[in-house]
Amino acid sequence: ARGRSRNDTIASIVEQARHAANEGGKEIVLTGVNIGDFGKSTNESFLNLIKTLDQVENIERYRISSIEPNLLTDELIEYVSCSRRFMPHFHIPLQSGSDDILRLMHRHYDTTLFVSKIKKIKEIMPDAFIGVDVIVGIRGETEEYFEETYDFIANLDVTQLHVFSYSERPGTQALKIAHTVTPKEKQERNRRLTSLSEKKLNLFYTRHIGKIMPVLVEKSSTGSFMHGFTTNYIRVEITNDNTLDNQIVPIRLTGFNKTGTALSGTIDNSSR
Secondary structure, three states: OOOOOOOOOHHHHHHHHHHHHHOOOOEEEEOOOOHHHOOOOOOOOHHHHHHHHOOOOOOOEEEEOOOOHHHOOHHHHHHHHHOOOEOOEEEEEEEOOOHHHHHHOOOOOOHHHHHHHHHHHHHHOOOOEEEEEEEEOOOOOOHHHHHHHHHHHHOOOOOEEEEEEOOOOOOOHHHHOOOOOOHHHHHHHHHHHHHHHHHHHHHHHHHHOOOEEEEEEEOOOOOOEEEEEEOOOOEEEEEOOHHHOOOEEEEEEEEEOOOOOOEEEEEOHHHO
16 A cells, blocks of 8 residues: 655755754654665665764754664664664564564564564663554454563563554455454553553653753743653653753753653753
């Protein structure tokens, strides 16, 4: 349904990054469908793209939005670990923790490969934020297959899950699979994985309390607080100060905010 991969040229993307920098932008998110396939239509490569973008002045941060595990090479992981501008933040689609379901979905990877990528990232970037996409309730996902997925993810060193419930699409091959999952079962599976995600994210945030980290502060239009993100994508809340808008500031992370959705912080003047 998506058709063949196609992309802009490195030169064009670099020019867009320079334009964003001239407009005052400090962070760029690289996004697309199968961005690991970048370059197939222009005889270039995704690794060459990020190496070239790394040289653009005044862009302080890049994030890679989503990349398939089979396209996330060790060379790419190693480059990000050494880069000052590419953040230790990955979003990797898993979809299922069952190899049988992955085959049913025609994925080009299995759980063994997925684990190897997570281990590689954590070996050289132990504080990296790793987000993972998961689909529940696909046709063919029995209770046993779901439990396999749950256990796999529970033991996986990832930070947060983006959980989606499967919905039917007319004309797809999946409709040929007899076993279906009821809406109630989908809802319960989604709830369990969402709860697991919240626990993992809470633990990740808790490990960083007491640390001083650079935060790119975002402008607050209302209220007493401003928010921003650390290099490894921890959401941070500080007292509103418009002079900090779009600035990267050293923040001491002091604990969870009142809603538990971010870490509170104070400016660490000794690091400025």
